[in-house]
Amino acid sequence: MNILSPSILAADFWQLGRQIEQVRQSGAQYLHIDVMDGIFVPSISFGMPVITSLRKRTDIFFDVHIMIQEPERYAAQFVKCGANMVTFHLEATEHIQETIDAIRQAGARVGISIKPGTPVEEVFPWLEQVDMVLVMTVEPGFGGQKYMDSCTDKIRRVRNAITEKGLRVDVEIDGGVTAENISVPLKAGANVIVAGSAVFGGDIPTNVQALIKQMQV
Ligand code: DX5
Ligand code: ZN
Numbered sequence: 001m002n003i004l005s006p007s008i009l010a011a012d013f014w015q016l017g018r019q020i021e022q023v024r025q026s027g028a029q030y031l032h033i034d035v036m037d038g039i040f041v042p043s044i045s046f047g048m049p050v051i052t053s054l055r056k057r058t059d060i061f062f063d064v065h066i067m068i069q070e071p072e073r074y075a076a077q078f079v080k081c082g083a084n085m086v087t088f089h090l091e092a093t094e095h096i097q098e099t100i101d102a103i104r105q106a107g108a109r110v111g112i113s114i115k116p117g118t119p120v121e122e123v124f125p126w127l128e129q130v131d132m133v134l135v136m137t138v139e140p141g142f143g144g145q146k147y148m149d150s151c152t153d154k155i156r157r158v159r160n161a162i163t164e165k166g167l168r169v170d171v172e173i174d175g176g177v178t179a180e181n182i183s184v185p186l187k188a189g190a191n192v193i194v195a196g197s198a199v200f201g202g203d204i205p206t207n208v209q210a211l212i213k214q215m216q217v
Contacts (some may be wrong), residue, residue: 010196049142055082079106087111138175161187
């Protein structure tokens with residue numbers, strides 16, 4: 001099943017609750033929550049108090065993408081705040097096993113992510129242990145960037161590896177998705193699509209419906 005995961009990084013925070021309700025009612029199954037620490041990526045977004053506060057008001061699936069150095073320090077805390085899935089960066093830690101175990105033991109699904117410059121083969125040893133691989137299609141740190149075509153082949157390669165191993169692992173992509181190019185990562189094998197500006201820029205229900213329509217063909 002294909003899933004749309006709108007990234008609230010592009011939302012109007014004054015109207016955050018209302019906009020989350022809009023994306024949910026328009027058919028988005030996940031909510032993508034980008035946590036940035038200013039060290040792993042050159043920007044700072046928001047963290048635990050925001051997630052805790054949102055969790056009290058909505059039951060939508062929280063797809064939490066942590067762009068944090070040494071994610072093992074905080075992974076379990078994000079689950080306690082309400083994350084249904086925590087996706088960390090392979091490049092951010094030497095303790096990958098520990099991070100996977102911390103998320104799993106805290107009771108959430110586990111995602112592992114790679115930046116555009118990281119060979120996708122680096123996640124292959126972890127495929128048996130994760131629920132999702134997130135292939136970044138922009139340099140993490142900011143919304144509103146252009147989809148990097150050089151990443152499409154990485155989507156294909158990881159999807160093939162998952163199929164060859166007979167696993168059921170989701171492939172998510174994040175960055176630069178628009179209604180015009182969404183078919184590219186889908187055809188390559190992605191089944192969870194993050195979209196920030198393409199959802200929150202303009203009329204939210206119209207945007208969500210246009211993206212979802214393309215995900216059904
Ligand atoms: C970038 C974030 C993305 C971002 C996507 O570091 O991980 O989730 O919000 O934004 P768009 O869809 O605008 O490229
Ligand atoms: Zn993200």
